[in-house]
Amino acid sequence: MPMGGKTDVTKEDGGMVRDTSERRLRISTMVRERGSVQVAPLAQRFGVSMQTIRKDLRYLETRGVMERSYGGAISADAVNVTAEPAVEVKRSSHADEKMRIGKLAAAMVRPGESIVLDSGTTALQIAHFLPDDEDITVLTNDLDILSVLATKERLNIVMLGGMLRRKNRAFYGAQTVAALENLRVDKLFLGVDGFDIECGITTHYEPEALLNRKMVEAAREVIAVTDVSKFGRVCLHRIVKIDDIHHLIADKNVPAEIHAASQRLGFKVHEA
Structure with missing residues (x-):
């Protein structure tokens, strides 16, 4: 059966005859390629x-x-991505891109600043490239990031405690959240x-x-760090909206829609 159902050609919008199945097929292709589509641009297109x-969707x-x-x-393939890869898999995935992202991100840290490194293999690369400066303070909840930072002799390090989640070797829970309660970075x-x-x-x-x-x-500034494989993916738990970030650091070939x-939401893109 055609994508549009039994009737391929229907009368729509003032009686104009259009090929419904072809349009729906093209929309289906677009959402799979892009990860998501919006009603207004589709109507114009x-x-x-x-x-x-909306009927098509x-x-x-x-x-x-x-x-x-x-x-x-949103693409059905992108919604509710429930299978979280093991940390060993994450380390080997897009390793070169993460290294470049880490180097660029570390270069944005200035003497006198305090920063938070979120858990994860991309933030781990930031830790590797951070300058060993006694005027820089780093907070983290990630055990592997702590191990890297500990090799630097002058850097100030604050470990956010809590319950260890072995799946990604990071600490979470009420104690971890409470440690940030009165801090400003x-x-x-x-x-x-x-x-x-x-x-x-x-x-x-x-x-x-x-x-x-x-x-x-x-944080005064929020900097999202990711390789482009994460664009268009939607996991179960939202952290923030896109317009809550100030910068995005990614590898090359950031999609045009990002x-x-x-430009629309007011954050700056940096390609590593």
């Missing part, structure tokens, strides 16, 4: 009303192609499991989302 596009949702979101839809380098323009920055693990939100509250969102 295909020359139909937003009501017609509802139809495609019933076929399991996508999930509806505010103002558009200059920069937060925030790791990413999912980065979607509509759904925001997301993670697999709810206590991590709670802790990350507290980190965002404590650049457009940066």
Whole structure:
């Protein structure tokens, strides 16, 4: 059966005859390639009303192609990514890109600043490249990041305690959140499991989302760090909206829609 159902050609928008199945097929392709689509741009692109596009999205949702979101839809392949890779897998994935991101991020830290390094393998690379400066203070909840920072003789280090989660070798819980309660830092380098323009920055693990939100509250500047494989992915627990960040550091080939969102929402993109 065609993507549009039994009737390929229908009358829409003032009686104009259009090929519904072809449009829906093209929308399906777009959402799979981009990760998400928005109603208004689709209506403009295909020359139909937003009501017609919403009907298309509802139809495609019933076929399991996508999930509806505010103002558009998200690829079904990207929604509810529940399987969190082991930390060993994360370390080997996009290793060169993470190294370049880490080097660029570390170069943004200035003497006299206090920073938070979120848990994760990208933030681990930042730790490697941080200058060993006694005027820099680093807070982290990540055991592997602590091990790297401890090799630097002059850097000031604050470990956020709590309950160790062995799956990613980081500390979480009420004690970890409480440690940030009365602190104010200059920069937060925030790791990413999912980065979607509509759904925001997301993670697999709810206590991590709670802790990350507290980190965002404590920071004057929020810098998201991620390789481009995380764009369009949506995990179960949202940390913040995209417009809550100030900078995004990623590897090359950041999609055009991310650049457009940066101009619209007011964050700056840095490609490593």
